[in-house]
Amino acid sequence: MDSAWITWARITASTLTVLLKIPTGTGWRVRLCTGMCRAAWRHVGSRMQQLKKIDKVLPEIMICGRSLDIFLDDIERFHGFTSPGLVLGGFMVDWAQELIGLDVEADAVVETCHCLPDAVQIFTPCTIGNGWLKVLDWDKFALTLYDKRKLNGYRIWLDLKKTLLFPKIYNWYMRRVPKKNLSLEALLEEILSARRSVLSCRAVQVTRMYGRKKKGNIEVCSTCGEAYSTSQGDQCITCQGEGYYSI
């Protein structure tokens, strides 16, 4: 490694995480190093002086209008940890936003409940609670942002053919390697190197499942006295014995 610098760092009581940017001649690659403080410092220690160098030739990466450090911070703050799916999801949202344009009021559909919904919730105005995001429990790593009036938009998905060039991403997503043998740092490095090159996009017209879900007709459950939607019957679901708790 001839030169590199820290673009992001997080220090907790016991661990140090640094994100290094390393020039490759034609561009740069990133390297995420995490470890117990001592080990982490040993890992990067000898390079600390040169890491401070800022090489203006290398382009700054911007994702969803954020620098890489703010992008990773936002993920960790909302989601609790730097999940590979969420980092990849950030690149998906970024591409969809670029295609549809930031001046379009867009709603979102996400085709899995794992990780990806949080990418939409962090990087767009769409959330579960405000009804602008729909989550389909289909285990497909894909999302669509679409104009909420005209219903046209763009679907972005993880393209397996393209991941063949990025074996860590393929093995992680297809679960070809046991989780314990998969280095999170190495996987994140590969995702941050690959970015859009493992994704595909297509213009789509949304034909179903759009719009905000209407509330049902609200009445008082004759058994528990709580408000509920009468679409469930004469009693609420919990009083029908389908609840999730005992008292």
Next chain:
Amino acid sequence: MDSAWITWARITASTLTVLLKIPTGTGWRVRLCTGMCRAAWRHVGSRMQQLKKIDKVLPEIMICGRSLDIFLDDIERFHGFTSPGLVLGGFMVDWAQELIGLDVEADAVVETCHCLPDAVQIFTPCTIGNGWLKVLDWDKFALTLYDKRKLNGYRIWLDLKKTLLFPKIYNWYMRRVPKKNLSLEALLEEILSARRSVLSCRAVQVTRMYGRKKKGNIEVCSTCGEAYSTSQGDQCITCQGEGYYSI
């Protein structure tokens, strides 16, 4: 109004919103004033000097570890607007957190997809994407925070009997008054005055729907070539004709 002060203010190009705190003798009540800039200033204008007074006798309200202004800011930033359901939901989360204790790693269940999921996502570490929040589409204004290991926790719900003392909250939730006749400011004022007094809580043991949903067995759809869960059959749901878009 003898004395009051601005505890929170937001100014956009055309509107001014201020949250006033007004002593009542036994405590205080809040009043939210919104309007076009001119009208809003007229509404509070003559009181501006005394609004700056800070009366230490009145207690500061803290919700989910935040002052009221930060609480409202966090709601608006994530959800896009100050939704009454989300403000009420903040008080629900606040109560559940107090009961279960902040040192317990808690998962969450929310019994409606309207507004309330965002209260959990803003004020706890639980999100849809990290799997620590489950959203049940039951139209019941209730949530449970529970210890993710022992499965015991607290369910908090909007108690209709108690809302009879707060008619604006009752009329809003039961939709007894058309939305256009319901003043958002007056409703928010009533919610901020009522706080926990319209809620009830109960200790519960979670018996179902806990834990993180496992991913299905992932394979490649023979038609579209995308990864999908084989629980859907030989093809993914979209290729079975149940998708939400046309190309």
